[in-house]
Amino acid sequence: MTADPALLDDLFALEIDGQTAQFVRPADTDRHDFAVYDGHDFLGMLYSDQVLGTAGWRLGGTYERHGALEDAVRALRRPRSWxxxxxxxxxxxxxxxxxxxxxxxxxxxxxxxxxxxxxxxxxxxxxxxxxxxxxxxxxxxxxxxxxxxxxxxxxxxxxxxxxxxxxxxxxxxxxxxxxxxxxxxxxxxxxxxxxxxxxxxxxxxxxxxxxxxxxxxxxxxxxxxxxxxxxxxxxxxxxxxxxxxxxxxxxxxxxxxxxxxxxxxxx
Structure with a gap:
């Protein structure tokens, strides 16, 4: 899914590899960024690269980017042993x-x-x-x-x-x-x-x-x-x-x- 971030709702869910991830846009921003949760577990932040003029998502706290939203969530789901x-x-x-x-x-x-x-x-x-x-x-x-x-x-x-x-x-x-x-x-x-x-x-x-x-x-x-x-x-x-x-x-x-x-x- 390489969706246009501007078309995403403030709150939505997406099933990825059989498990539903929930996306919440923080109330203190009008940018196309999301907090991501698996159930009650906070996975991390995803920041839209739209502001950079490129499609994709950056993982919070890193420079790591993924073109597909699903792959960005898979990166957030990495085990601690990674x-x-x-x-x-x-x-x-x-x-x-x-x-x-x-x-x-x-x-x-x-x-x-x-x-x-x-x-x-x-x-x-x-x-x-x-x-x-x-x-x-x-x-x-x-x-x-x-x-x-x-x-x-x-x-x-x-x-x-x-x-x-x-x-x-x-x-x-x-x-x-x-x-x-x-x-x-x-x-x-x-x-x-x-x-x-x-x-x-x-x-x-x-x-x-x-x-x-x-x-x-x-x-x-x-x-x-x-x-x-x-x-x-x-x-x-x-x-x-x-x-x-x-x-x-x-x-x-x-x-x-x-x-x-x-x-x-x-x-």
Missing amino acids: PRERAQVSDWAQRLLQDDTLAAVDVETTGLNKPWAVQIAATDRSGTVLFDSYVNPQAEIEPGAIAVHKIGPERVADAPTFGELLPALTEALHGRTCVAYNLPFDKGCLERELERHSSPQAAARWLGECRWHDAMEPYAVWKGLWSVKRGRYRSQKLGGPHTAVEDCRFLLARVREMASSDRPGEG
């Missing part, structure tokens, strides 16, 4: 970036349900390409997947198969610390490709030659948008263009963001 958890995420990201074997990995696929690879890329921690290739999946590519990554059958018809790419991929990744966004998905696709090429045991050995990290959950913690319905921090979209190399670089930018001392929404 600063400690966020500091742990920042430490993790800093250690990751200090690893000179770090590789960001991205796999574009035929779909969402047990898919095959149509593009695989890896970059080093500076974004330099270590591996980048289209893959002939020897399977149908779902229309929904094509709409996202724009890789159709004609693009991969003459591409090498996973088995043909495996030696180069092995040289690029083995012995490295690998980070992905939503690791179970990308690593699961690689595992299926390896099993199709050889065996489950060989696949496990191959994957075991890398040290794997998932940046998706840490980034959710770092952003700190708490869902009372799920009882956890909301996952965030990577925001990349869904081309494998550029998604690797977007991922590294997220890791660098987590390694910084800035609060989410600042700046």
